[in-house]
Amino acid sequence: MRRVLALLLIFLPQRLKHAVANRFLGWDIHPTAHIGRSLVVVGKVTMGPGAQIGPLNVIRDLDELRMAEGANISSRNWIIGVPSSWGIYPDPKRDPSLVMGEYAVITTGHELDVTDRIELGKQAAIAGFRSAILTHNLNLVNDRFGSSKVTLGDYGVLMSGCTLQSGTNVPARSIVSAGSVVATKLKAELTLYRGNPAEPVRELPERLAFFHREGRQAQIEAEVRRWLDKS
Template sequence: MALLVALAPGRLRRHLGRWLLGWDVHPTAHIGRSIILARKVTLGPRASIGSFNVIRGLDELRMDVGANIATRNWIACPPGAPALFTSFPDRHPALIMGKWAMITVNHEIDCSDRVELADQARIAGFGTQVLTHSLDLVRDRWSVAPVFLGEQAAVMSGCILQNGTSVPRRGIVSAGSVVNTRLSAEQTFYRGNPAKAVRPLPDTLRYWYRSLEDDSSEGAVVPRRQRAVEAELEAEVEDALDSGR
């Protein structure tokens, strides 16, 4: 049935998802040609899932107003998770996206436990990995913990976020960084392996005040726009750091 929904034409996907799979989809939400296998799906007004995404094995997919998953993302919980993670009965395999949160292109998101993006948070650029499970070598067992991005936080291209980590409100993680702990300082630029605070970011950063309309459309956000957004943000952050503001 999920494949039938993915292959159906245009707006019919939204209706089939509601009728066949029990999804709660707002009339203004958009669903592209993506495979969506989740026990509970909730898409708010103007929420958008582009084409060529695979979303499977989740207990819940929840996207608030204007939340956007662009294209070619792999968002999944391992098929054998119930047998692997018996020591974690309270885990919640879910992707929760707040208002105008965004996941752009070609990211891998492990939802063995909850991955949550607060309002206007984004996983930007390309090729980031979010992991909610890992092998605890000391105890020789699997470890599972959620990952959280705070309001207006941004993670750039090619980053790795390990299980149990978080990025605080308005935290910006530079491309290629590895987050292996709970970052705590808000409105701060982080960089490195492991990611460490470089310096605070100014209140004048235009990214904090960008138009929400730039982040939403009736379809998926196009990769060219995503590259422009990331390049603009990286340049603006670097300028702010260099100028000492």
């Protein structure tokens, strides 16, 4: 029944979409949030003021999708989980959830494996296109699947074509250069990382406008909202 309702939500007008999601699916969608023509099959969804899911996304089999104020999932993203009720992974603490802080952004054409938790901090951005985040892994010694969460700190950025492997971390106010592979937990803030595996290249000045982009992000959200209203 939930999958049928999820399919129905794709085609409903916005106000009716909110009513069905909140009443029949038990979601918590703020009146100013927007859900575009995307497939969202998730146990629990919370969308704060101004949060947006654009068109042509597939978001399914997560236990939870939590989007704080202004958080944005743009378009053509594949965000696929493995529900905790499935017995494939033995860890009882596994949390197949996507949690996005205030004004966090996932742009276009990315693939997120939410076997375990993916957390984006305030104003964090998966920018560009074609990046991949993996939270599952295979232990070749004992031939067993495992999983570990991945985090992107406040104001952290992934540029185009990056890969984050299971259990990794990108610190706050750090940038991962295009095409890089993050294979370990990165530690230093205000750092540019690059390569395979990603390594620190140079320090970044704290004054970078990107690390103070409250106003600019609000402008971006307004532009996206206008575009969605026209589509």
